[in-house]
Amino acid sequence: MPPLAGQGRCLESVPWRGAPVSPGETTLEVSVSHNDHTGSTLAAHVRQVTGLNPARCYQCGKCSAGCPMAAEMDFRPHDVLRLIQQDKREQLLSGESLWLCLTCETCTARCPNECDPARVIDTLREMVWRDNGGAGAPRHIRAFHKSFLKQIRRSGRIFEFGLVAGYKMRTGSLFSDVGAVPGMLKRGKLALTPTRIKGLDEIRRIFDKCAAAETDAEEP
Amino acid sequence: MARIGVFVCHCGENIGRTVDCAQVAEACGSFPGVVHSVDYKYMCSDPGQLQIKEAIKEKGLTGVVVAACSPHMHEKTFRKAAAAAGLNPFLCEMANIREHCSWIHEDRARATAKAIDLTRFIVEKVKRNQPLVPISIPVERRALVIGAGIAGIQAALDIADGGREVILVEKEPSIGGHMSQLSETFPTLDCSQCILTPRMVEAFQHPRIKLMTYSEVESLEGYIGNFAVTIRKKARSVDDELCNGCGDCQSACPVKKIPSEFDAGLGKRTAIYVPFPQAVPNIPVIDRERCTRFKAMRKGKKKEVCGRCLKACGREAIDFAQEDRLITEKVGAIVFATGYQLYSIGEEQPREHLSGYGEYGYGEIPDVIDGMQFERLASASGPTGGRIERPSDGKEPETVVFLQCVGSRDPQKGIDYCSKLCCMYIAKHTMLYRHKVHHGRAVVFYMDVRAGGKGYDEFVRRAVEEDGAEYVRGRVSRLYRAGDKVRVCGFDTLSGEPLEMDADMVVMATAIQPQPGIESLAQKLSVSYDKSGFINEAHPKLKPVETNTAGIYVAGACQAPRDIPDAVAMASAAASKVLGLFSNEELERDPCVAQVDETTCSGCFHCERVCPYGAVEHLEVRDRGGNLIKVIAKVNQGVCQGCGTCQATCPSKSVELLGFTDAQIFAAINSL
């Protein structure tokens, strides 16, 4: 039999084929989604920014089963998706759980349904950071990010001694890990003076264009 | 000269309310070639039809146009009336002035004008209609069933019991399929082999069933009622006439450590083997990949090595020189019943777009097994004689964890669908396990329990309520070795807490997939399949066991995941379709098929390229001396379905679709 044009083929996007449906019967639509992704819900925001559809999560919990931080979180990755589905903005965004995610991507790698919880959590953190500078984040983590970004903006690179110092200033935990400093210095692991890159103006431009909140004016 | 009669129907008020039917009839009466034009309240009524019949006879009409409802509604009615009056039915056509006119317009003047136009189109067309005679095709009343699992066996038995011959082709050495591997069956817990084996024997002994095991379909030609199928009978290396199934060759075979396919790798077999003791036919086959003698031959060794089976056989049935044979059979219908396989959990996947489950360590951790392996462990005929022993050290496992949905409902790994059976067989596994190991724990990680079926939900409830299966809602993230145990990292989404536990054995309910190679078989048979490889039925509701190639039917798990009752029901349905087809000696077909003009065809075969049915054949045109002048296209009218794509494609317009010729369509356009 000669090769046929239409049959004996895989019909990819078509779940079935053959005779037409009779009037009044509906055809099977597979690709059309009627989920709102233009509105102002959290789900819509996530979908707009990332292209991911939070409605895909069917709460199997595989993400949370593998999450190294699950034991310390109030909302585990699958809870995050659930709260998005229910649009519980306040509850979700004010908690500290979001900030405990290490972005180890275990959830994303194992999610059966392509929900990419790691990216979703990053998106939510960015939202919070933009809205209120990360209020709700654990103080130490917030301070760390602030110091870190500030460092980059100032020097273009991370100068760890300065980073540690800045972070300690912000958290007031001046003396934790302080015993480590001599050892670090001895091993040549801490430089005492920052390296500034030449293209600092470029870095500032990037920060400005990205509307990153870390401006020089923000703190002394 | 054409003598056309026009009959305008009022359809009660349906047409008459917005279309002035009398005016339409009057206008049509003035069209050239129209010799009779009337309107009437109900053309489809007996008196209406009588008017048509009488007019045909009295006026000697050469064509009839009924301006009424949609041809989908009454074309058959009026054609029958025309035929009763001696007019070829294909000279009768309808103009649709109801659905396409009176029902969708309110302006009477414009609706009437449109009705006149629509009727004129058809009048002009009918003037050029030719009398056509339905095509009749003889039916070869024998069936081919591909795959001899429970679906194939059932279909074959039903067709054979219905009085027709069946060729039952199975690629494995024995019939029986996956059902023969199962321990017990849900929801009744009756022994699978006990209910299957009699069926296998019945199929084997049936006078109208020709069994061809260790055979595969090589190619298919022809069309409904007239298929010619070529079957490859693979070399068994054992003469099935001489062999009496005594088993001496197996005992003699020195290669004894081959993982047994039947025992899902948990047991061992020899290189010459019968897959399982109850195999039908009970004739061994030599696994040429593993046999010492064939290995040596492949390496080019001249000396004949081993040959112990040859010496052991008292009937001289061993035949190392046997070769594959190709056998062609004529059949009129085909049942596609090739069944399923389980998703392989490891990294290597039979389908390239799928990825495995590295996080579950299948193949690395010996005590992580799949559902079919558990069936073999639980089966009385299995490698452990029905004792539940874990593969690593043979210990009786005290905690068994079952994972549902491994591979199913997992678009990321490439399978979107629910495999349907796993919820049920995992519940069955927990019961079998708890019945055998009373103090053991059976823990099931699930997402949803889907137990729609007679007695199914009750069955699952019994596993939980009476047999103490513990159900945890959540997927497991990872399995790894913890000493001699398997650490299970899961999450209980109902309590909202991470759940880590150590199991002695883990059983995974892996997804149901079609057999490997189903795509190429489907291509040979020109039936379509979905992206997972499952065969597409012709209509999801109304034609569930037909494929969209006429004469080919589908049954069992090659169409979608199916449990035994479903597969058997489909098989019987397919068999009844086949028997229905075979109840006639000839098939009648609509004669609106394509026809090639031999004088102008240039043989470029554009038509062949676009034909969805492979209906275009090559015709050699020779002169009187027998010299080849040209090769041109010829349409096999038994295969052509009348879409006309060839005609639109033909650059020289040398193909005509009868009933919709260019002349007919142009006539309609020209009458604008």
Place this chain on the structure above:
Amino acid sequence: MSEATATRTPPAVDAFEPKIIAFVCNWCTYTGADLAGTSRLQMAPNVRIIRLPCTGRIDPLFIVKAFERGADGVIVSGCHPGDCHYTAGNFHARRRFAVAREIMGFLGIDLDRVTFSWVSASEGGKWSEVVNETTARVRKLGPFNTYRDLVAGS
């Protein structure tokens, strides 16, 4: 539905009413148009349907032929991809139409006069929209005598 209201009041005698020919397949669009009728969806009365087995049967020159014979607009409609009764006729047709349409456009035929659509057997509503939209568009463009009268111009 402006079209439907327009049909209620008889048009002025000299108002231009476009003539539109629709080439449709038997299985989807013709049946869809039947459904529009059964559902009593009012639509512009300008379209005359010619029924064919499949869009695969439609030679693009049919469209040209229709213009030659004085059609002001043409609709070509069939089954959605994947729904073809004959499996693949509409896939072949789609390629042919894609090319033919661009050639026609390049030669100066206003493509607003030609509508291609997929209308399934269950889309009676869509069919009435296709009819109304095409009618409105072609009415705006005016009569297409240019093509029919080419014969006189040379």
Place this chain on the structure above:
Amino acid sequence: MQELVDLTSKLLQNGDVNVVIGYEEGPRGVRPVVAATPDDCRRLIFDHRAVHNLATYLSPRRKHLRVRGRAAVVLKGCDAAAVATLLRERQLKRDDVVLIGVRCGGVYRTTTAEGALSADNVADRCGGCALREPTLVDHLVGDLPPEPPTAGQRAARIAALEELSPAERFDYWRRSLADCVRCNACRAVCPLCVCERCVADKTDPQWIESSPHLRGNFSWHMARALHLAGRCVDCGECQRACPAGIPLTVINGKVGQVMGARFGFRPTDDPDAPAPIGTFDPDDSQEFIR
């Protein structure tokens, strides 16, 4: 070109072929020739003036040539693509011909042009040609010349036409096609117009009005373009043959653009490559379909 002369002489001497179809010097530049003896072969040449597509002479309609027996034919890459189409459409058996490919550095628009190839005198199809070394052939002769320049006039003309309103475009073609006298030279010279009976000659029913008035002319040129879509190798012979100077390659060029953009089609000399019309992809773009 000695290599060509030697090869073809040998083919004739050995009885591999009965005739060789190639190019020779003529009164108005280069012209096609049918060489039947090794002596004739000495006249064979190949240069930038070898404009003709000799695949035309392999068309089954050239019955007078076919009776002369097995032929060898000299082919540029574009000509080889036409041969590939003939093979694909079963108009020719591969074993019935000997194909001699010439490594090609482009040709002029006309057979009589002179001087170095430039954007002004090079044929439209030559710039960016991917077939300068045909692969379908039995023999490949010559050294690979430098790449030809690209002529931009046609593309510019197409673009300019597309800028116009439909009415203005219609007007342009009305003026251009008014000159067509339906002499059918375009059809006769085309290597791929292979029908036994052209659709334009069909009478019952009549597809294309046969008298030379504008309406029939429009239909004819539209049908021609449609039938060549996905087959045309852009050799430009139709326009060269047209006594009325109708810019046929502008239409061909536009169709070529469409086939390329929509279906990724480029003329190829692989006879097994699928043709874009007659095949499909379920995901073909359908932006124009409602």
Place this chain on the structure above:
Amino acid sequence: MKLGYFPGCSLHATAREFDESLRAMAPRLDLELDEVEDWACCGATSAHNTNHLLSVSLPARTLAISEAQGHESLLAPCAACYSRLAYARHALEADPSLCDPVKDAIGREPPTTVQVLSIVRLLADLAPRIREKVATALDGVQIACYYGCLLARPAELNDVGSVEAPTAMEDVVKAVGATPVVWNQRLECCGGGFSLSRKASVVRLSRSIVEDARAAGAAALVVACPMCHLNLDFRQKAIARRSGERADMPVFFLTQLVGLALGMSATELGLGRHYVSTADFVARLSGQEGAAESASEEIKEVG
């Protein structure tokens, strides 16, 4: 082979020995490292946790410079930097709508050609060459290869084999004659960026890694990430305090292990900068008591 080189901030500070050992080893494997001029920090966790565009733009600038320098491949030994650079390349390719804003931010054409390479991939590809040049084979030494998160995940950026069962690091370890142990925690997270800000979590997570490696019989851990190194090496003291037992599990950068096999000295490889002493391990390698002493001398000297 000439490669673009992006050391990243850590390799100039807490993970200096990673940089030192790589630079020292490079010529022996015929590698020429061409550092990206005026590179800036990749933005690390802080950027992508708070500003997606920033987290793509910072690496995009570095990548654009690298392309301008003519690099076909850019080596980013730090797993975190690798992840961010590779992500930026991937994101710009997968989401064309990012190109304009990124272009606007960095004032350069966004990168389109340069291939970001992890040290693990590079060394795995060079395994045959390494095998040839081994001077001190680490025969039979049991090594736990630790990938952590950023080398294996997400799947789009993984260049070390499969997501759940990568093999590249094991290939390198086998090339130097050592035996990779089979263990469970090689893909689990060590706590990464929380080293400073949430020490307790880091100690909890790192502890289970060190303990599992030990239970599997490993003599040392091998890593390719400065953060992992810091958490597993520097925090081992805190882990011991928590578990009440010292693991004394040396933690090597992959480059250091390869360097040792190539016969390079402890000084060259910066072994003295570690917190958990590597002296015993190195001594056992050479199998001589004297060597053990001199090795430990050398290491102390650096320390």
